[in-house]
Amino acid sequence: MDKKSFKGYLYLLPSMIIMFCFTIYPLVRAIIMSFLGNYSIINGSYSSIGIENYKALFADPDFAMSLKNTTIYVICVVPASIFLSLIIAVLINSCKKTKALFQTIYFLPYVTSVIAIGIVWRWMFNSNYGLINFMLGLVGISPIQWLNLPQYAMPALIIFAIWKSMAFNILIFLAGLQTIPEDLYRAARIDSTPKLRVFTRITVPQLAPMIVYSSVIGMIGAFKVYNEVFSLFQGKAGPANKAMTIVYYIYDKFYNSYKYGVAAAGSVVLFVIILIFTRIQLRVTGGNKK
Amino acid sequence: MKLRKIGASILAMAMATSMLAGCGETAAETTTDTQATEQTSETAEPAADTASTTEEAAATTEAKNIEATEITFWHAMNGNLESVLSEITDEFNNSNEYGIKVTLVNQGAYGDLQTKLQASAAADALPDLAQAYNNWLTPYLDKIVKLDDFVANDFDNWDDIVSAYRDECSEFGFIHAVPYNKSTYVLFYNKTMLDELGIAVPETWADVEAAAKTVMDSKNIAFIGYDDLAGAVEASLHQNGSDYVDATGAKFNDDKGLETFTYLSGLYNNGYARLVGEDGYFSNVLSNQQIASYVGSSAGVSYIKAEGWDLGVAPLPGNVQKAANMAGTNIVMFSQDSNKQLAAWEYLKYITSTDAVTKWAVGTGYLPIRQSSYETADYKAYMEENVCAAACYAQAKDFFFSPTFDASNDIRSTVPSTVESLVYDKADAQTWLDTVVGAINAQY
Numbered sequence: 039m040d041k042k043s044f045k046g047y048l049y050l051l052p053s054m055i056i057m058f059c060f061t062i063y064p065l066v067r068a069i070i071m072s073f074l075g076n077y078s079i080i081n082g083s084y085s086s087i088g089i090e091n092y093k094a095l096f097a098d099p100d101f102a103m104s105l106k107n108t109t110i111y112v113i114c115v116v117p118a119s120i121f122l123s124l125i126i127a128v129l130i131n132s133c134k135k136t137k138a139l140f141q142t143i144y145f146l147p148y149v150t151s152v153i154a155i156g157i158v159w160r161w162m163f164n165s166n167y168g169l170i171n172f173m174l175g176l177v178g179i180s181p182i183q184w185l186n187l188p189q190y191a192m193p194a195l196i197i198f199a200i201w202k203s204m205a206f207n208i209l210i211f212l213a214g215l216q217t218i219p220e221d222l223y224r225a226a227r228i229d230s231t232p233k234l235r236v237f238t239r240i241t242v243p244q245l246a247p248m249i250v251y252s253s254v255i256g257m258i259g260a261f262k263v264y265n266e267v268f269s270l271f272q273g274k275a276g277p278a279n280k281a282m283t284i285v286y287y288i289y290d291k292f293y294n295s296y297k298y299g300v301a302a303a304g305s306v307v308l309f310v311i312i313l314i315f316t317r318i319q320l321r322v323t324g325g326n327k328k
Numbered sequence: 329m330k331l332r333k334i335g336a337s338i339l340a341m342a343m344a345t346s347m348l349a350g351c352g353e354t355a356a357e358t359t360t361d362t363q364a365t366e367q368t369s370e371t372a373e374p375a376a377d378t379a380s381t382t383e384e385a386a387a388t389t390e391a392k393n394i395e396a397t398e399i400t401f402w403h404a405m406n407g408n409l410e411s412v413l414s415e416i417t418d419e420f421n422n423s424n425e426y427g428i429k430v431t432l433v434n435q436g437a438y439g440d441l442q443t444k445l446q447a448s449a450a451a452d453a454l455p456d457l458a459q460a461y462n463n464w465l466t467p468y469l470d471k472i473v474k475l476d477d478f479v480a481n482d483f484d485n486w487d488d489i490v491s492a493y494r495d496e497c498s499e500f501g502f503i504h505a506v507p508y509n510k511s512t513y514v515l516f517y518n519k520t521m522l523d524e525l526g527i528a529v530p531e532t533w534a535d536v537e538a539a540a541k542t543v544m545d546s547k548n549i550a551f552i553g554y555d556d557l558a559g560a561v562e563a564s565l566h567q568n569g570s571d572y573v574d575a576t577g578a579k580f581n582d583d584k585g586l587e588t589f590t591y592l593s594g595l596y597n598n599g600y601a602r603l604v605g606e607d608g609y610f611s612n613v614l615s616n617q618q619i620a621s622y623v624g625s626s627a628g629v630s631y632i633k634a635e636g637w638d639l640g641v642a643p644l645p646g647n648v649q650k651a652a653n654m655a656g657t658n659i660v661m662f663s664q665d666s667n668k669q670l671a672a673w674e675y676l677k678y679i680t681s682t683d684a685v686t687k688w689a690v691g692t693g694y695l696p697i698r699q700s701s702y703e704t705a706d707y708k709a710y711m712e713e714n715v716c717a718a719a720c721y722a723q724a725k726d727f728f729f730s731p732t733f734d735a736s737n738d739i740r741s742t743v744p745s746t747v748e749s750l751v752y753d754k755a756d757a758q759t760w761l762d763t764v765v766g767a768i769n770a771q772y
Contacts, residue, residue, distance in 0.1 A: 079450040080468045164606055186605035188752055272608050273439070278748035293443050295738050296467045
């Protein structure tokens with residue numbers, strides 16, 4: 039190691055230490071914990087080494103349900119949020135005068151506490167005097183028991199989450215839109231290309247790196263959904279726990295049931311799932327070449 | 329290159345904002361949670377083996393020689409409860425002869441206190457004193473100071489403590505806590521509505537069913553709701569003379585259990601009872617007059633807004649016998665330093681003295697933990713004015729607490745969602761029985 043690279047590593051050291059303490063070490067510990075039966079975080083005792091936590095995990099119907107719910111959540115929230123954000127970003131970008139205003143407005147949900155937003159959405163979803171049922175009533179749809187019936191728990195959560203996650207995507211797409219060379223649009227105008235074609239052939243391909251970035255970050259975040267569930271259902275996992283997600287399950291096992299090993303096994307499973315999906319996603323979109 | 333730069337700045341921005349958002353959340357969470365209805369209470373279930381490693385309490389027989397020290401007390405009392413606790417603590421700090429200073433640390437709601445205690449136990453950084461439910465303590469029972477010697481040698485009259493509380497505080501085979509902020513589940517009802525319909529306050533299950541039918545026929549709303557579904561199942565089983573659970577499994581897979589679930593499933597399937605759903609707590613539903621009564625913690629009485637109607641409070645209806653859930657925490661000692669133990673004990677003695685207990689009970693609405701406090705003129709006067717206190721006192725002999733063992737936390741979290749599913753499915757009594765028994769036994 040020459041002097042120059044030594045200096046480089048020295049500069050990296052502080053962030054490496056932080057990363058080791060708060061990311062690498064907990065990760066390794068969680069993996070070890072997941073293989074220890076009846077592990078106690080209090081005194082470090084355990085009764086066996088093996089895969090019994092994983093057996094318990096996969097035998098638990100609640101975990102199966104949380105896997106299913108989380109998958110549905112990711113599949114619905116991420117694409118819908120990106121699609122809507124893209125449209126809104128293009129619309130905001132097209133009116134230069136009000137751009138700054140709308141940019142701020144649409145970013146507000148991102149900087150507001152999820153818990154506070156949850157309280158507002160709980161009111162909007164209210165079956166008797168909620169805004170959503172009122173609007174549905176205007177088009178002749180009878181009131182839906184959004185937060186009261188198990189079958190509406192996931193739809194309510196997904197609607198809430200799409201809205202919540204759009205803020206960040208819009209910000210990224212707006213930043214991306216600034217970088218698209220004006221020449222391309224000018225050329226399209228000269229050829230009098232239809233607007234939709236401009237959107238699909240110029241805007242979307244030029245934004246591709248941003249879309250890939252958003253979908254990867256969005257998907258990782260969506261797999262880890264917890265706050266949204268907690269805030270929308272007042273600390274529970276929805277009626278009859280029908281909106282239980284993986285992280286909610288892990289938290290519950292750790293803090294309420296004291297099943298530390300099972301919670302660790304759950305987080306390892308989640309880690310592997312996210313790892314696989316991110317790999318697939320990067321491969322499909324070719325994002326890792328960029 | 330340009331893209332990468334933008335990407336990097338966005339990332340930095342996102343990280344910064346997410347940190348901000350993160351900070352905001354914890355604060356907000358605490359507020360949403362403060363109304364959390366008190367969870368369960370626990371029952372005697374000797375666990376001598378778990379206690380074997382517990383450090384013996386410092387000897388207290390010799391002449392007291394306590395050095396001035398500071399004691400930290402973690403609690404989850406908010407609003408008015410916190411001011412009363414501070415007042416009593418200040419009195420102790422100013423009056424004790426040893427220069428002991430107790431510092432109160434508010435840890436938010438019960439849920440926050442529970443997680444912080446657990447994390448501190450793992451980090452070996454527990455406070456000297458903390459409020460706790462028995463079922464929080466199972467993972468770190470060996471870090472709790474045994475109080476038997478203190479109680480035997482340096483407490484005025486342990487028998488003066490309400491017996492159900494004494495049992496609860498010694499359920500692990502040794503005295504692990506002193507009771508403090510105790511409440512019980514009572515029946516809150518809309519007195520105006522019941523009077524209008526000519527319904528007497530229900531004392532039995534049959535009364536509940538009859539009253540519910542009248543309310544349903546004339547008002548088309550549910551009669552009763554339960555804030556704590558696990559507590560409701562447990563109390564109903566006891567009211568029907570059945571056991572609930574022990575360290576080996578469910579104890580009600582019999583005719584008595586079936587009778588109990590015939591009652592409960594009937595209430596829900598006829599629309600006589602409802603789930604709280606989006607309203608969060610039945611105090612909101614009762615306040616809006618969308619239900620005639622509900623069963624909830626006496627500590628939640630201040631959340632009921634009786635505007636345009638009168639609130640009534642009654643003991644829980646019984647069947648073959650009466651039974652009422654206990655709720656509220658006890659105070660546990662963790663400090664391993666013998667001087668601090670002695671100092672903390674001085675504080676515990678002070679706040680559990682008859683006068684301090686009476687002051688606490690009158691100031692907060694929690695139940696006195698001492699029989700002698702019930703006898704004081706102050707508390708008697710308070711009970712005359714306060715319907716809730718009177719109802720609690722009337723059922724003090726019927727208190728029970730749910731036992732703590734390995735699976736008890738899982739049972740507590742499983743039963744409510746299981747019951748909710750059964751209500752949504754409009755299941756019959758036999759299905760209720762089979763499903764609840766199955767869900768409980770799956771936790772062992």
